[in-house]
Amino acid sequence: MSGTVDPTVLNLMVFVLAVFVGYHVIWNVTPALHTPLMSVTNAISSVVIVGAILAAGPSDPDFGSILGVVAVGLAAVNVAGGFLVTQRMLEMFKKKQPKAKGSE
Amino acid sequence: MAPAMSANQITLLYLVASVCFILALKGLSSPTSARRGNAFGIAGMAIAVLTTLAVIAKGRIDLVLLAMVVGGTIGAFVARRVQMTQMPELVAAMHSLVGMAAVLIAIAAVNNPASFGVPDPLPTGNKLELFIGTFVGAITFSGSVIAFGKLAGLGKQFRLFSSAPVVFPGQHMVNLALALVMIGFGAAFFLADDKAWTAFAVMTAIAFVLGVLIIIPIGGADMPVVISMLNSYSGWAAAGIGFSLNNSLLIVAGSLVGSSGAILSYIMCKAMNRSFISVILGGFGAAEGTAAAGTGDKTVRSGSSEDAAFLMANAESVIIVPGYGLAVARAQHAVAEMTEKLIEKGVNVRYAIHPVAGRMPGHMNVLLAEAEVPYDQVFEMDDINGEFGTTDVVLVLGANDVVNPLAYEKGSAIYGMPVLDVHKSRTVLVNKRSMASGYAGLDNPLFYMDKTMMVFGDAKKVVEEIVKAID
Numbered sequence: 001m002s003g004t005v006d007p008t009v010l011n012l013m014v015f016v017l018a019v020f021v022g023y024h025v026i027w028n029v030t031p032a033l034h035t036p037l038m039s040v041t042n043a044i045s046s047v048v049i050v051g052a053i054l055a056a057g058p059s060d061p062d063f064g065s066i067l068g069v070v071a072v073g074l075a076a077v078n079v080a081g082g083f084l085v086t087q088r089m090l091e092m093f094k095k096k097q098p099k100a101k102g103s104e
Numbered sequence: 105m106a107p108a109m110s111a112n113q114i115t116l117l118y119l120v121a122s123v124c125f126i127l128a129l130k131g132l133s134s135p136t137s138a139r140r141g142n143a144f145g146i147a148g149m150a151i152a153v154l155t156t157l158a159v160i161a162k163g164r165i166d167l168v169l170l171a172m173v174v175g176g177t178i179g180a181f182v183a184r185r186v187q188m189t190q191m192p193e194l195v196a197a198m199h200s201l202v203g204m205a206a207v208l209i210a211i212a213a214v215n216n217p218a219s220f221g222v223p224d225p226l227p228t229g230n231k232l233e234l235f236i237g238t239f240v241g242a243i244t245f246s247g248s249v250i251a252f253g254k255l256a257g258l259g260k261q262f263r264l265f266s267s268a269p270v271v272f273p274g275q276h277m278v279n280l281a282l283a284l285v286m287i288g289f290g291a292a293f294f295l296a297d298d299k300a301w302t303a304f305a306v307m308t309a310i311a312f313v314l315g316v317l318i319i320i321p322i323g324g325a326d327m328p329v330v331i332s333m334l335n336s337y338s339g340w341a342a343a344g345i346g347f348s349l350n351n352s353l354l355i356v357a358g359s360l361v362g363s364s365g366a367i368l369s370y371i372m373c374k375a376m377n378r379s380f381i382s383v384i385l386g387g388f389g390a391a392e393g394t395a396a397a398g399t400g401d402k403t404v405r406s407g408s409s410e411d412a413a414f415l416m417a418n419a420e421s422v423i424i425v426p427g428y429g430l431a432v433a434r435a436q437h438a439v440a441e442m443t444e445k446l447i448e449k450g451v452n453v454r455y456a457i458h459p460v461a462g463r464m465p466g467h468m469n470v471l472l473a474e475a476e477v478p479y480d481q482v483f484e485m486d487d488i489n490g491e492f493g494t495t496d497v498v499l500v501l502g503a504n505d506v507v508n509p510l511a512y513e514k515g516s517a518i519y520g521m522p523v524l525d526v527h528k529s530r531t532v533l534v535n536k537r538s539m540a541s542g543y544a545g546l547d548n549p550l551f552y553m554d555k556t557m558m559v560f561g562d563a564k565k566v567v568e569e570i571v572k573a574i575d
Contacts, residue, residue: 011347022364032479045338045357049152051220051349079179
């Protein structure tokens with residue numbers, strides 16, 4: 001064993017572990033909440049906004065950074081829209097004195 | 105802004121954000137913990153965005169903030185105004201935005217890798233990942249646009265948006281050929297020493313076309329699968345971008361979303377007893393009418409809303425089976441009112457939800473929740489299917505294939521599909537607009553049973569009439 005680990009290998013490790021976590025967490029989601037699940041995952045996948053912000057970052061605007069700004073705007077629609085609409089739906093599910101058991 | 109953070113600090117903050125996202129999904133295991141989960145999601149996103157803003161503090165932060173405010177305002181506006189019946193369209197539209205953002209970021213990364221802290225020119229490994237992230241993002245974008253059109257019922261304006269499958273001879277061969285050409289140009293892109301713009305552009309353009317071609321042959325009622333699948337793609341696109349930028353946060357978030365969409369697709373396919381491949385290949389429902397032919401001279405008993413009201417008000421137990429027809433007619437509020445009146449009369453009323461009822465996973469649950477139906481009255485198929493045998497009256501509202509007892513008969517097109525055992529109850533009331541067969545093009549023997557009474561008409565109108573008649 002010598003030398004440093006290639007970043008791709010580390011990325012692969014993170015990826016595989018995250019897929020496992022995702023698999024186990026998602027199977028526990030109650031079917032009644034599958035629509036909020038879709039909208040919140042939508043919001044979460046707009047974390048690409050991080051990449052968009054980096055792309056838009058350079059002080060000298062060029063072709064790439066303009067695309068970055070556009071991407072920030074698109075992803076921001078999703079971040080705000082995704083979390084807010086999820087919130088709105090979940091508010092509905094809390095209404096009325098909920099008894100202990102949901103529809104699992 | 106604070107002085108620039110070290111790479112370690114940034115990565116640790118990204119780790120915190122990743123954990124928040126996992127907790128957001130974990131919260132959805134029950135309606136009581138779901139709102140806290142969503143708060144974790146928002147916190148995670150805030151950490152991720154603020155950290156990244158600090159990284160570019162010396163750059164064009166003004167433009168970035170402007171874009172965020174504009175985008176965020178639009179998103180917030182849509183989120184407040186959208187009707188719950190329109191959730192499938194909204195989700196499809198949002199998938200397309202993620203896909204497009206991924207493509208734009210990929211182009212920016214090819215243009216100037218240094219702004220992401222990645223070596224310029226991009227190493228071959230990162231280029232391979234960028235290629236994957238780009239084409240998945242492009243397919244997500246154009247596929248979601250088509251899915252949006254189909255869900256929003258824009259078929260009349262533009263033929264590709266038709267909710268009927270759009271098929272042409274040799275379709276699968278064309279798709280396969282295009283996919284191979286796309287991979288060829290992708291390989292040319294990541295094996296080249298320079299930026300290889302031409303290969304990249306051709307590859308991306310083909311991916312956009314493929315997204316359209318993949319979704320057009322899929323029929324309206326397969327939409328729960330399609331929308332879950334695009335959900336999954338949008339996650340994989342984010343993960344692909346994360347790989348090429350060596351960004352763990354994007355990889356974690358993308359993988360979570362990707363596996364979520366994949367699991368939902370699996371659940372939906374299973375509930376329709378169809379393989380994922382057969383849904384993707386599409387064309388189901390195109391040969392409508394062949395199976396429905398030869399129904400012969402079976403008689404249907406039909407009755408008025410008043411008859412239905414009388415039967416339900418005098419029953420001990422009622423189960424309501426909502427389907428897509430309820431969503432189309434926006435009848436959820438009327439149904440909730442009817443339920444309340446029946447409960448006042450001492451009737452035990454429950455709802456039975458088939459996993460593929462509606463146009464997206466969990467669609468019916470959200471509609472009922474909007475109408476303030478308490479979620480402990482709403483049951484999933486597996487929990488309530490044993491109860492139909494002891495139920496007096498079942499009211500089927502705009503559902504067809506999911507209550508078709510043909511699923512138990514060998515040789516029928518839907519044999520083996522899990523269905524709600526509505527036919528086992530004492531009396532069945534079916535509300536439909538007409539006797540047209542369901543999406544599977546199958547006749548439904550349930551409608552011809554002696555214990556079945558059809559109540560024809562728009563779901564909302566019929567239910568409102570029932571509400572009036574109950575007093």
